[in-house]
Amino acid sequence: MQETMTMTRDELFKKVQEVLEEALGADEDEITLETSLTRDLEAESIDFLDIVFRLEKTFSTSDKPFKVGQGELFPENLMENPEWVQDGKLTDVGMSMLKERMPHVDFSQFESDREVSKVAELITVNSIVEFVERKLAA
Amino acid sequence: MRWMWIDRIVEYEPERFMAAIKNVSLAEEHLHDHFPACGSDEALPLMPASLMIEGMAQTAGILVGTVSRFREKVILAKVGAARFERDVFPGQTIRYEAHLERFDPAGALTKGVILCLTHPALEWQEIGQVELMFSHIDQNMSGIKFPEENFVFSENFRTILRTAGLLELVDE
Structure with a gap:
């Protein structure tokens, strides 16, 4: 097994690409860094669990398990907290919470919209690569 | 018993493994539609692959259910991969x-x-592989409430567990 700590970003991308090919039945050329998992690859909520299981298997080593907690890659039950979401839009508190809990996601285009139903679309292949890179370095 | 595609659980290792068997019989009506005679082609009764996926889902779903002592509602959420290499006959x-x-929770x-x-060799021959994902729906479907009672593991499943001597695995 390759030592995951020493992987370059390109090697990480290749491994994430393989995970997504298997989990979503997508072709290699459909998966670029900018690809959105839900918008472009039609991933559903169960696919995120599948992706998490496969990431754990791919990036665990004998001396360091790669374990993803529930809601770590993508926060759950956003709608149930009125402090975070009002009228289908994220509040200031909700935005801060998301940015803190999802440092692997680029929110720059989302600030002005804030529609909670579009949060999932922000998860791109680059988000997953970033997520794995941060966790391996932690 | 309706929609049970396994006949008996024959092996169980807690949190690891379960094996079940199904006897395929020409008395099952669906075999006469899969496939009936058509023109010059004679009837060819075959166990449908889709129902073998269901049989595996019931075996694996019970295994998943045992981990939480059937408190969780376990729903088949995704067929990750299914490969079949040979047909099964009555x-x-x-x-x-x-x-x-x-x-996972x-x-x-x-x-x-x-x-x-x-x-007549009486040997077990591998004919396929199926990879499945199950969802614990109360944990996943944000905002949707399901009934308290566990409608997934109904009386049919209890009968299967009882004949395998596994009914003690169910929390009442």
């Missing part, structure tokens, strides 16, 4: 072997092997 016995690969992943007892 008179043959299918064996579903389900291995629990991963269990949100769901579970199982890998399964399907075998068929061949005649």
Whole structure:
């Protein structure tokens, strides 16, 4: 097994690409860094669990398990907290919470919209690569 | 018993493995539609692959259910992969072997092997593999409330567990 700590970003991308090919039945050329998992690859909520299981298997080593907690890659039950979401839009508190809990996601285009139903679309292949890179370095 | 595609659980290792068998019989009506005679082609009764996926889902789903003592509602959420290499005919016995690969509060992943007892050699021959994902729906479907009672593991499943001597695994 390759030592995951020493992987370059390109090697990480290749491994994430393989995970997504298997989990979503997508072709290699459909998966670029900018690809959105839900918008472009039609991933559903169960696919995120599948992706998490496969990431754990791919990036665990004998001396360091790669374990993803529930809601770590993508926060759950956003709608149930009125402090975070009002009228289908994220509040200031909700935005801060998301940015803190999802440092692997680029929110720059989302600030002005804030529609909670579009949060999932922000998860791109680059988000997953970033997520794995941060966790391996932690 | 309706919509039960396994006849008996024959092996169980807690949180790891379950095996079940199904005897395929020409008395099952669906075999006469799969496939009926058509023009010059004679009838060809075959066990449908889709129902073998269901048989594996029931075996693996029970295995997943045992981990939480059937408190969770376990729903088949995704067929990750399914490969079939050989047909199964009436008179043959299918064996579903389900291995629990991963269990999580949100769901579970199982890998399964399907075998068929061949005649007259009486040897088990691997005929396919099925990878499944299960969801614990109360943990996943944000905002949707399901009934308190566990409608997934109904009376039919209790009968299967009882004949295998596994009814003590169910929390009442």
